[in-house]
Amino acid sequence: MKKYIRRFTFISVLVVSMAANAQTGIYGTFTAANLNNASSNWIYGGSGGIYFDWWHFGLASAGVDLRGQFLGTSSTTRLNSGLGGLRVAITPHVLPIKPYAEALAGVGYVSDPFLGNSTDFEYTFLGGLDFTFFPRLDWRVIEFSYGGVSALNGTLHPASFSSGIVFRIP
Numbered sequence: 001m002k003k004y005i006r007r008f009t010f011i012s013v014l015v016v017s018m019a020a021n022a023q024t025g026i027y028g029t030f031t032a033a034n035l036n037n038a039s040s041n042w043i044y045g046g047s048g049g050i051y052f053d054w055w056h057f058g059l060a061s062a063g064v065d066l067r068g069q070f071l072g073t074s075s076t077t078r079l080n081s082g083l084g085g086l087r088v089a090i091t092p093h094v095l096p097i098k099p100y101a102e103a104l105a106g107v108g109y110v111s112d113p114f115l116g117n118s119t120d121f122e123y124t125f126l127g128g129l130d131f132t133f134f135p136r137l138d139w140r141v142i143e144f145s146y147g148g149v150s151a152l153n154g155t156l157h158p159a160s161f162s163s164g165i166v167f168r169i170p
Helices: 002-021
Strands: 023-034 042-057 060-071 078-090 097-112 116-134 137-151 154-156 159-169
Touching: 023 060, 023 137, 042 078, 060 097, 078 116, 097 137
Parallel strands: none
Antiparallel strands: 023 042, 023 159, 042 060, 060 078, 078 097, 097 116, 116 137, 137 154, 137 159
């Protein structure tokens, strides 16, 4: 019985210490994307999500990110996405910046007034830089992403730029 109590205590302390060091952030950004298709048009909209950095080692942290984006205009192609994946960030404690990189996958919905609609697999790789300007508030200075979505009898390769605000929860 003592063996099980020790194991339970060890696992409890481990889980609580991981949760105590975790960092959660909720963000919203303005996004501009080029679909890199035949018409090479730009679409605009918003992106938002939540990340949870649960692993910390020195200056590095890792975790997961879940996000959605809603891009387009009333007369052009639309791209709506739901993505999730892995995130890695570097936090140099002497500077108020945090560069990060992510690899995400999920579902993308593409709608084109001439070609129709399609919902399919989407992936994206992205990187960016957050700047802390107030405790618990960051400015997402720049974020660049590049990915692919199989849609409308071909593959689109959206490249996007974003900027916005991050609220970090202790």
